[in-house]
C-alpha cells in the first residue's frame with residue numbers, strides 16, 4: 001500500500017487500544033495515518049450533529 005499524500009510506503013499497525021481487531025495504516029515516510037474506524041466514527045458524529053441542528 002502506498003501513501004496517498006507522498007506515495008511513500010505504508011505499514012499495517014495493530015491498535016488494540018482502539019479495538020481488539022483494529023488495524024491502521026501508517027506511512028513510514030510522512031507519518032500519515034489511515035484509520036477506517038476513526039473515519040467512520042467522525043462521519044457518524046458529524047451526521048448526528050447536523051440532524052440535531054436541523055431538528056432545532
Ligand SMILES: [Zn+2]
Pocket residue numbers: 003004005006007008027028029030031032
Ligand atoms: Zn506519506
